Amino acid sequence: MAFSEENLANHLGGLGYSEEQIELMDVATSFCRDKSPIDKVRKLMADERGYDPQVWQEIAELGWLGIAIPEAHGGVGLSMAEVAPIAEQMGRRLLTTPFASCTVAAQALLAAGDEVQCGEWLPRIVAGEIATLALYEPHGDWTLAHVEAAAKASGEGYALSGTKQFVAYAKDAALVIATVNVDGAVRLALIERSAIADSALRREIIVDETRRTYELTLDGITIPAAALLDAGRSANALNQIELASALLQAAEMCGGTQSAIDYTIEYLKTRKQFGKLIGEYQALKHPITNAYVAYEKARSHMLSAAHNFGQQGVGEIAVRMAKASADKAYSFAADRAVQFHGGFGFTHDCDAGLYRRSAIWHASQFGDAAWHRAKLADLLF
Amino acid sequence: MATRPTAAELADYEAQADAWFRENTPKDPGFMLPLTFMEVSTDQQFEFLCNWQRKVYEAGYLGASWPVEYGGGGLHPDFQRIATKVMKKYDGPIMLNAIGIGWAGPLILDIGSEEEKKKYIKGMLSAEDIWCQGFSEPENGSDLGNAQLKAVRDGDEYVLNGSKIWTSLGDRAKYMILLARTSNEGPNKYAGLSFFLAPMHAPGIETRRIKKLTGEYGFVQCFFTDARIPATCLMGNEGDGWQIAMKTLEYERGAKVNLAGGYFLKELDAMGVVELARQSQRGGKALLDDPVMKDRMVDFMIDIQALNLNNQRRRMGPLVQDRPMGLALMNKLARTEMIRELTEFSLAFQGTRGGYYVDDPCAVDNGYWHRSYLNSFSATIGGGTSEIQRNIVAEHVLGLPKGR
Numbered sequence: 001m002a003f004s005e006e007n008l009a010n011h012l013g014g015l016g017y018s019e020e021q022i023e024l025m026d027v028a029t030s031f032c033r034d035k036s037p038i039d040k041v042r043k044l045m046a047d048e049r050g051y052d053p054q055v056w057q058e059i060a061e062l063g064w065l066g067i068a069i070p071e072a073h074g075g076v077g078l079s080m081a082e083v084a085p086i087a088e089q090m091g092r093r094l095l096t097t098p099f100a101s102c103t104v105a106a107q108a109l110l111a112a113g114d115e116v117q118c119g120e121w122l123p124r125i126v127a128g129e130i131a132t133l134a135l136y137e138p139h140g141d142w143t144l145a146h147v148e149a150a151a152k153a154s155g156e157g158y159a160l161s162g163t164k165q166f167v168a169y170a171k172d173a174a175l176v177i178a179t180v181n182v183d184g185a186v187r188l189a190l191i192e193r194s195a196i197a198d199s200a201l202r203r204e205i206i207v208d209e210t211r212r213t214y215e216l217t218l219d220g221i222t223i224p225a226a227a228l229l230d231a232g233r234s235a236n237a238l239n240q241i242e243l244a245s246a247l248l249q250a251a252e253m254c255g256g257t258q259s260a261i262d263y264t265i266e267y268l269k270t271r272k273q274f275g276k277l278i279g280e281y282q283a284l285k286h287p288i289t290n291a292y293v294a295y296e297k298a299r300s301h302m303l304s305a306a307h308n309f310g311q312q313g314v315g316e317i318a319v320r321m322a323k324a325s326a327d328k329a330y331s332f333a334a335d336r337a338v339q340f341h342g343g344f345g346f347t348h349d350c351d352a353g354l355y356r357r358s359a360i361w362h363a364s365q366f367g368d369a370a371w372h373r374a375k376l377a378d379l380l381f
Numbered sequence: 382m383a384t385r386p387t388a389a390e391l392a393d394y395e396a397q398a399d400a401w402f403r404e405n406t407p408k409d410p411g412f413m414l415p416l417t418f419m420e421v422s423t424d425q426q427f428e429f430l431c432n433w434q435r436k437v438y439e440a441g442y443l444g445a446s447w448p449v450e451y452g453g454g455g456l457h458p459d460f461q462r463i464a465t466k467v468m469k470k471y472d473g474p475i476m477l478n479a480i481g482i483g484w485a486g487p488l489i490l491d492i493g494s495e496e497e498k499k500k501y502i503k504g505m506l507s508a509e510d511i512w513c514q515g516f517s518e519p520e521n522g523s524d525l526g527n528a529q530l531k532a533v534r535d536g537d538e539y540v541l542n543g544s545k546i547w548t549s550l551g552d553r554a555k556y557m558i559l560l561a562r563t564s565n566e567g568p569n570k571y572a573g574l575s576f577f578l579a580p581m582h583a584p585g586i587e588t589r590r591i592k593k594l595t596g597e598y599g600f601v602q603c604f605f606t607d608a609r610i611p612a613t614c615l616m617g618n619e620g621d622g623w624q625i626a627m628k629t630l631e632y633e634r635g636a637k638v639n640l641a642g643g644y645f646l647k648e649l650d651a652m653g654v655v656e657l658a659r660q661s662q663r664g665g666k667a668l669l670d671d672p673v674m675k676d677r678m679v680d681f682m683i684d685i686q687a688l689n690l691n692n693q694r695r696r697m698g699p700l701v702q703d704r705p706m707g708l709a710l711m712n713k714l715a716r717t718e719m720i721r722e723l724t725e726f727s728l729a730f731q732g733t734r735g736g737y738y739v740d741d742p743c744a745v746d747n748g749y750w751h752r753s754y755l756n757s758f759s760a761t762i763g764g765g766t767s768e769i770q771r772n773i774v775a776e777h778v779l780g781l782p783k784g785r
Binding site: 022 | 659669676678680683686688690697699700703707711714768772774775778780783784
């Protein structure tokens with residue numbers, strides 16, 4: 001029995017790529033490999049800041065922070081499709097920086113910011129100043145519109161209250177974009193880092209040790225009225241944040257999956273037991289092949305999500321499929337990577353653990369596979 | 382090779398083909414038609430499908446791009462592609478003689494002698510000469526290279542002894558592409574294999590039908606007892622067998638080189654499964670309202686779309702740089718396993734009606750889904766089991782060591 005996907009394909013997006021995308025893919029492949037060898041990754045895990053400011057500077061100089069920002073705001077004027085292959089290579093080498101935070105923050109500004117807001121912040125982001133998002137709260141709900149933090153009119157501006165969690169690289173950020181509830185409506189608020197006391201930030205202990213996030217206490221912070229983004233475009237901006245984040249995650253996760261598989265294959269090709277290379281045993285050979293098949297499927301979805309990003313209807317389906325399949329692939333590949341390294345796999349020295357923890361982290365932010373499938377059910381049926 | 386047609390020529394041809402298939406595609410014959418060439422169970426089905434293939438061939442819509450001197454149409458392959466597309470549009474029955482026009486024909490046109498081309502091509506197109514494939518043996522399935530059926534040269538003849546199994550259309554075929562052992566010498570087990578275009582109506586060849594998991598017939602076991610075939614049936618030289626067999630498997634696994642056209646399997650429509658779920662009930666409500674079923678269904682949609690995207694991506698060089706052969710070599714594994722799981726899932730939709738089977742008047746779609754699921758194993762087992770496919774991917778794509 002054969003199978004026709006044609007009928008389904010008519011409802012969904014196809015695949016394609018731009019020359020710029022391929023050029024960036026090639027540059028990012030060597031850049032990330034050279035700048036982020038595994039001993040460097042481990043060194044940065046123990047570093048308070050968590051990333052190398054020199055490498056961050058180089059990323060800014062390469063123009064990567066402005067790829068999806070219009071030229072009028074100092075960017076390159078391409079799209080998220082061209083950002084994805086960079087994120088993929090970063091994920092592959094566990095090169096963690098504020099890259100995704102800055103990229104998505106810029107998308108939020110473009111989605112709901114006015115000329116003044118965009119004019120001030122986008123060129124600064126392109127230049128390497130860090131912008132980040134404060135979205136999640138102690139209730140743990142992935143729904144971005146579920147916001148209890150509040151902004152109440154007070155004098156000329158607004159007084160903020162509430163707690164935000166998982167605010168990436170907040171300590172080094174120049175700008176924090178937070179979701180707040182204003183009289184029952186969710187709005188995005190621009191908070192300059194200078195308005196945030198150091199004591200309002202607590203470094204969180206998170207499952208992925210290569211990253212840095214902070215809990216942010218909003219109580220006591222006030223912002224001017226001009227710091228709120230457009231109320232009318234707020235819902236659209238939340239959608240854009242979620243989809244842009246999920247796309248970049250899917251890309252990073254594909255890269256991570258590839259590494260988890262490569263790392264394990266290397267071991268299966270060198271480790272001997274009972275006089276045989278353990279890669280000869282089908283009990284190991286077949287599951288790693290299944291992981292590889294899942295990886296290639298996830299990568300096709302990710303490339304489709306990049307290609308179709310922003311397309312009405314089709315784009316959202318493609319992104320959610322990409323995140324759902326990347327979660328499945330990464331979680332499985334990294335889980336088996338730990339197991340197939342045996343006793344060594346159980347140690348902190350084995351890189352399999354880095355991938356496993358990275359996969360858990362990605363599943364925990366912007367929805368796991370099941371959550372995206374639930375969203376897809378509403379879109380498809 | 383014929384010259385590339387203009388868009389206008391193709392449009393004309395398509396209009397002609399469209400008119401012909403609209404007029405001639407058979408309506409429901411009143412009995413169940415096989416979904417694949419491996420499921421031909423009754424004489425009625427066999428004759429119906431032979432007639433249909435001959436009719437399509439005589440109208441010029443099969444073998445349209447094969448050379449005129451051997452019975453083809455001599456047209457550019459684009460014409461045949463259009464004819465096949467139109468055939469599919471009208472949902473015509475399958476082309477029966479799959480081993481002939483899909484495997485043996487391209488092979489003979491590719492490496493066969495002039496005599497072989499003249500002798501075999503026309504008859505396979507017209508369905509006058511049905512072909513079957515003699516590769517698997519009772520003791521050598523996945524380990525095809527270890528085939529033991531003996532072929533011993535005796536003057537102008539070869540004497541065959543042994544058995545072949547899982548031979549689709551084996552009881553109805555006039556010819557078999559046969560992998561046999563002519564020697565036990567040589568550096569390895571492959572070196573002693575030879576390839577024959579063997580007649581099935583020779584004395585000493587008997588077939589026994591095998592009843593399948595579905596309860597239907599479709600393939601046989603063949604017994605060769607001092608069966609004598611002309612020495613001219615040998616293709617190439619003694620010892621070339623493995624190489625030729627591997628080439629044949631490329632056609633089977635979808636390399637799609639120079640096929641005569643048409644299709645040998647009916648395709649399952651992804652949206653048809655969704656439709657089935659939509660029509661099914663749980664607790665008085667549509668099955669698709671059940672979050673668990675809905676979640677699994679979405680998972681399948683993601684999987685189906687992944688294979689669709691993989692097929693597009695495998696032709697895009699920059700998107701397959703790291704492991705260029707990966708998508709091609711995993712395709713059979715991924716597709717056949719997905720279809721097995723999806724058709725299995727389709728049974729779960731049916732509630733109590735999942736208990737009915739083919740031909741009961743109350744069976745959903747006359748048991749189509751049950752048949753599809755049980756038949757799906759023919760693809761996860763035939764042509765190299767999924768387990769062998771995993772070895773192929775592991776060894777040829779991931780570079781893992783061969784087991785000893």
